[in-house]
Amino acid sequence: MSQLLTLSRAARLVGASRVALQLKIRSGELPSFDGMVSADDLLRLYPNLKLEEDGGFEQVMQIKERAFGRRVRERM
Known part of the structure; x- marks a missing residue:
């Protein structure tokens, strides 16, 4: 399953405005x-x-994975 990004985060990663991405969504070029x-x-x-070179992206993924693991352990 692919990682889902907020429109704001995606816009920052590609160096475009949110409006530009919203136009691509409306035209069908970019599914949301x-x-x-x-x-x-x-x-x-x-x-x-280059998503891999964005340290922030990887850091957020690691935080999410750790938080999910903690929640699973808490419920056991």
């Missing part, structure tokens, strides 16, 4: 799910995008 866009779809539209 509850106001979020998938990293895979973003990479398809912006092939030069």
